Amino acid sequence: MNTLPINWLTEGLIDFEYKKYLLLAYLQAAKEEFGHQRLYPVFSDLIMHYRNLLQVKEHKKLVYESFPQRISRADFEKLELVYEKIVEDDETMQQIEEIVQYAAPLFGEAVESGKELYDFVERHIEISPVGITPIYHDEGYLFLEAFPSKETQVYVYRITVFENTYEKYRGINTRHLQTVRRGLALTHENLKVQLLRERQELPNPATFAVVSKIPVPLENSLLPIAKRSLVKYVANLAA
Structure with a gap:
């Protein structure tokens, strides 16, 4: 551009x-x-x-x-x-x-x-917790699903707090772990259990699924908006 x-x-x-x-x-x-x-x-x-x-x-x-x-x-x-x-x-x-x-x-x-x-875009995405949500929400897994894709993008996320001259605000970092194909046997809950078995660094992770209801570019729109929406969602949980 x-x-x-x-x-x-x-x-x-x-x-x-x-x-x-x-x-x-x-x-x-x-x-x-x-x-x-x-x-x-x-x-x-x-x-x-x-x-x-x-x-x-x-x-x-x-x-x-x-x-x-x-x-x-x-x-x-x-x-x-x-x-x-x-x-x-x-x-x-x-x-x-x-x-x-x-x-x-x-x-x-x-x-x-x-x-x-x-x-x-924000109005056409849904955020929901996967399984039991622990008290600590600032680190965990993000499951992201574009429309009409049959795949789930799995990320590790971490929320941090920043301050500048004007305000205190929250930022979020994500790291892509894997892409999995959705199916009847692989629900969000089953995917979370699978991650718990395979990865030991997060023994009790907060996990959230963000699902898009409209087709939008993943990297340029869906992921950035999903990240910001998750920050707001988690902030409300902590309020």
Whole structure:
């Protein structure tokens, strides 16, 4: 997909028409991804760019937490220094402000489209516990079933808590273990028992099944949304 650099606003030629060309090409590519129901990674990328634009628009500064993990603190400080020099240049800053004014509502519309797709997929998945759920829910197995596939994807998951300047939030890591073909004899409960026999590192794992009722891409939509939905589901169990 046509991507937009993290520092697209200040990188290269700072000209309204040029930046408009880059932006529209990027947003068209994002729209095509959503049209194929491929939500990630473009949705998180859009949110990052939109948040950064709003910070620039409101405060005329960049905020490190608005950027994804792929940018280091050292790289951000270099980018921040470049931006501070631009702010001091009235003519260049006027160009930046015009670009921001033009881009912000377009990013807002694109993010809203992503939210609608996210909500649509989330409404069409079902989460249910498999067997008896232990008190500790932050580590265990995730059974993921796409539609209309006859296979179950088995993952180990671990939920961790992070904090940034704005809030405390939960993240989830998953590791794919295996793919099994579903059948009358291989229920979710039987699969959990089989895993307990084969793997000793999780003697009493929380196990959840996430089943999709609509066809969506596994890696780009179903798995990321299933992971986030599981985090919310587990948080409610612990509440």
